[in-house]
Amino acid sequence: MNRLLRFLPSFLLGFLLLAIPMPARAGKDVDLRLKTVVIDPGHGGRDAGCVSRDRKTYEKNLTLAISKKLAEGIREKYPDVQVILTRSDDTFVELEGRAKIANNAKADLFISVHINAQDGGTNANGYSIHCLGQSSRKGNDLFSKNFDLCKRENSVIRLEKDYTTQYEGFDPTDDESYIFFSLIQNSNLERSLQFAEDVNSAMKGGAIKHSRGVSQDPFWVLWRTTMPAVLIECGFISNPTDLDALRSEKGIGNIAGNILKAFIAYKTRYDMGVQEESVKEEIEGKESQAEVKSGIMYGTQVLATGRTMAEDDPYFSGYAPYLLKGAKLNRYFLGVSDNREEAEKNFREIKKIFPDCFFAEIKDGKSYRIR
Ligand SMILES: [Zn+2]
Incomplete structure (x- = not known):
């Protein structure tokens, strides 16, 4: 690629750079490692x-x-x-x-x-x-x-x-x-x-x-x-x-x-970046009591708590929560769908209300963090 660029007249290069869609700023600037x-x-x-x-x-x-x-x-x-x-x-x-x-x-x-x-x-x-x-x-x-x-x-x-x-x-x-x-x-x-x-x-x-x-x-x-x-x-x-x-x-x-x-x-x-959120806990604790649905779903985890929340709790801002019950923690997801694209679209909306939420895959009663 570099060699190719050297052969291009500079004005053409400028035009090319403008024409190439730049990746979203956020993705470029945000360093997600533990710093x-x-x-x-x-x-x-x-x-x-x-x-x-x-x-x-x-x-x-x-x-x-x-x-x-x-x-x-x-x-x-x-x-x-x-x-x-x-x-x-x-x-x-x-x-x-x-x-x-x-x-x-x-x-x-x-x-x-x-x-x-x-x-x-x-x-x-x-x-x-x-x-x-x-x-x-x-x-x-x-x-x-x-x-x-x-x-x-x-x-x-x-x-x-x-x-x-x-x-x-x-x-x-x-x-x-x-x-x-x-x-x-x-x-x-x-x-x-x-x-x-x-x-x-x-x-x-x-x-x-x-x-x-x-x-x-x-x-x-x-x-x-x-x-x-x-x-x-x-x-x-x-x-x-x-x-x-x-x-x-x-x-x-x-x-x-x-x-x-x-x-x-x-x-x-x-x-x-990709973390398994619940396996460790389930090994140390009891079996998950999750109602295991077959297949993979996607959703946005907004809360992990020892408490059981009402479905219409104001915390969920009007979204219908999906509950994953673990041995120690209840995990609540919003915008859950088996369609990843749709769940990702929901995630972008939910993130405006819950800045530290994360996108997760839900499989066999366990959740996996996906960035
Ligand atoms: Zn002390």
């Missing part, structure tokens, strides 16, 4: 976080050490990925400010790093990974096992000067304040859960032995971020075995290294 990650070392400055029983080790120092190590690992592996820390030294950063850093940077992923503690006990141990929301399972909702943990992590806002105005009356210690979390619609949940599962698998057999699993819980900082976001509790400062690992450089390196492994797995799939 920016924000790592959030929990606590800092006057907020020590949890403290070991001998008062020698503070959560804020451990979260910073793990986060820095993780940042270093990502920068080394992906020099073109922008890695931002919400703090890189022992300073106090407001909870809202942490989310703002990620939102302003238009980050593709937010990783908040914390250390857990048991009130008055030493038995509880292990790591856990949290996404926003509440579990769909009965008796396992936000008022159960992780609620005290959420309250404690959210309570750091009480150390902030203007917390009553900044947080619109939200009181982190008051159960009633959490009710609004149940109304959350989060279209990033799907990817948050994927990364959470990646972290859960990567950390297995590591310095912190026991996995407490992945769950959905009402963490303020996860609510305020506008991208896939997870919060990792990297072991218990109150448990002697976990604390031994957390106090050693090797242990910190192992935890950071395993989160890096999860990041690589997640980014690799993310950058490929």
